[in-house]
Amino acid sequence: MSSETIVIRNAAWIAAWDGSGHRYQRDGDIAFAGDTIVQVGGRYEGAADRVVDGSRRFAMPGLVNLHAHPHTEPAYKGVREDHGVPEMYDTGLYERMCAFVLDADGRRAGMEMAYAELLLSGVTTAVDLSGPVEGWLDCAGRSGLRFYIGPYFADARWKIDERRRLRFEWDEAAGRRAFEAAVRVMEEAERHPGGRLRGIVFPGQIETCTESTLRDAAAFARQTGRPLTTHISQSKVEFHEIVRRHVKTPLEYAADIGFLGPDAILGHAIFIDGHPDIRWRGGADLGRLADSGASVAHCPSPFARYGQAMDHFGRYRARGVNVGIGTDVAPHNLAEEMRLAILLARVMAADYRAVDTAEMFRAATAGGADALGRADLGRLAPGAKADIVLLDLDHPAMRPARDPLRTFLFEAADRAVREVFVDGRLVVENGRPLHLDPEGAAAQLEESQARMLVEAPARDFLGRAGDDIAPHSLPF
Secondary structure (H helix, E strand, O other): OOOOEEEEEEEEEEEEEOOOOEEEEEEEEEEEEOOEEEEEOOOOOOOOOEEEEOOOEEEEEOEEEEEEOOOOHHHHOOOOOOOOEHHHOEOOHHHHHHHOOOOHHHHHHHHHHHHHHHHHOOEEEEEEEEOOOOOHHHHHHHHOOEEEEEEEEOOEEEEEEEOOEEEEEEOHHHHHHHHHHHHHHHHHHHOOOOOOEEEOEEEOEOOOOOHHHHHHHHHHHHHHOOOEEEEEOOOHHHHHHHHHHHOOOHHHHHHHOOOOOOOEEEEEOOOOOOOOOOOOOOOOHHHHHHHHOOEEEEOHHHHHOOOOOOOOHHHHHHOOOEEEEOOOOOOOOHHHHHHHHHHHHHHHHOOHHHOOHHHHHHHHHHHHHHHOOOOOOOOOOOOOEOOEEEEEOOOHHHOOOOOHHHHHHHHHHHHHEEEEEEOOEEEEEOOEEOOOOHHHHHHHHHHHHHHHHHOHHHOOOOOOOHHHHOOOOOOO
């Protein structure tokens, strides 16, 4: 942690927090001592070890990415964008995960590239939900990002032996060992000398964990003060599987076993009983979700690729559900996810008023921070962590800068990010991450992706080549 006092002098625009929401300020200073903000707005009169010229910058709080899989998703570039399975209600998730397995070198390269993407889209805090791999915590710590480390564990693996049906290979003893290993990884992360790594308890999916594992995971999270997350209501396949097993919706089942609560972050929560693609009896899921105090990590891109969407962001918020934003897939560009979330909400609601820029910005900052129980993140205010993003108002994509937040989300995105501070430390300068080498990782990722595709016939239930599962976009 830095001990310097740094002043961003005369920032042209500031997205400041006033205790209840973000508000614009003009031509003011931001001062932070070590990892903590001490002043936002006005003229800072104290001593400073360093002064940053903010006269052509828009200062905003670092974004919070509430759901990401940085190790593996970069390897699906050029593979998953057009891939789907009509017999599984269009989702390609299960076929892809069964056929394509990325090696450890590829996963390390993927995280290096994805962490850089996160920083360059203005993310300062991310929830990294991944299978443990050697080097994970070293790379996370080196990146400069603030992480919630979620090591994956589950009692079952997905299996496909016919195109229209998902099956499960259960091994509860292996699941228990994976749970114990996840605990060790979280504890190691929290001992990291950088102080920016924490654990999040991550039983992988509602349908791949036994009731006892889900109960134990929730109890462990609450006993140790860690947040809790899982994938739930992420596909129609999963919805009908849980109904088949329990004669309950996934959210109803999660509520009944005590999984839901203010510390629970639900990955996706799209296919609830009131969704137009479900129309299950009762229509109680949204109220059940709101009443529990659980948060939703909304990641629109993977579902939009299948022609699917949450119904809808504005409806969840109006019912009182806290919603944060995640990337889930490559690119790990949270600004683009925010834009897509706005547009899809308006389409699903058939109403441009369903969500606006300010509400989406709240979701990607304070909303994500609140889901993690962190009132000191996602806000530019005295006492908050010095996680600050500076956007270049001279970049053509930001001009004219009549409303820089709106322009960032709808036009400029990552192109305008110039400096990023996390915990008061500069980790992006002149649009370049200081501690990551995404260019160097790219060559390794290409090699590992090629191996993944070559090895697909041994894993695919039809023995198909990778290029047959995911053909190129143009014929040769």
